[in-house]
Amino acid sequence: MASSVALVLGLCLALNMVLPTRAATHTVGDTSGWALGADYSTWASGLKLKVGDSLVFNYGAGHTVDEVKESDYKSCTTGNSLSTDSSGTTTITLKTAGTHYFICASPGHCDGGMKLAVKVKAKKASAPATAPSPAAKDSPSDSDDTKDTPTSTSTNPKTPTSTTPSTETSTTTASSYTSSVTAAGSPIVAMFFASLIPYFVLRLM
Numbered sequence: 001m002a003s004s005v006a007l008v009l010g011l012c013l014a015l016n017m018v019l020p021t022r023a024a025t026h027t028v029g030d031t032s033g034w035a036l037g038a039d040y041s042t043w044a045s046g047l048k049l050k051v052g053d054s055l056v057f058n059y060g061a062g063h064t065v066d067e068v069k070e071s072d073y074k075s076c077t078t079g080n081s082l083s084t085d086s087s088g089t090t091t092i093t094l095k096t097a098g099t100h101y102f103i104c105a106s107p108g109h110c111d112g113g114m115k116l117a118v119k120v121k122a123k124k125a126s127a128p129a130t131a132p133s134p135a136a137k138d139s140p141s142d143s144d145d146t147k148d149t150p151t152s153t154s155t156n157p158k159t160p161t162s163t164t165p166s167t168e169t170s171t172t173t174a175s176s177y178t179s180s181v182t183a184a185g186s187p188i189v190a191m192f193f194a195s196l197i198p199y200f201v202l203r204l205m
Helices: 002-018 040-045 070-075 142-148 166-204
Strands: 025-027 054-058 065-068 083-085 089-093 098-103 115-121
Touching (some): 040 115, 070 098
Parallel strands (some): 025 054
Antiparallel strands (some): 054 089, 065 098, 098 115
16 A cells, blocks of 8 residues: 555656646736735735746736836836836736836836736756666677687688799700700711821821
């Protein structure tokens, strides 16, 4: 039972934080309206105004609603109004935090009590709803990928190098050279031996 109550209170608190607070509209002087003889200081003392709320002034002919600075409010000085209206029904939207000052600019009416000062608080920022983060989908880890994926080791096969044996080349070259020298020197050798024949013949004689 206690847990159910705590749950309900928690939900109410969460809704209060998440849902935006609606702006309120207040009728100045309630049924008395904006007129002489009313006590607006007492009326405003129970208000809890915030930025975005509105004040509605209802009044008859001969009255105005002027928003003024603090100094003009205290001295009931007219002619320096920030805004003024005399339509009979004036709605003022409180757009900034701080104290706002209003008077009736008709002669003698401010001194007669037609002046109002209200304090406006800054609007509470709505707490953003925190969406639960989606559970992370299971994804194969890098180690699994490494384990499952065969490692391909690229080994470049050695290209057999065709080498021409230098010994055979040298031998072939030497043989060719010898053959060419022998072929070229055969007549010379024959002439040499032919010139020696008379020498041996003379020796034998």
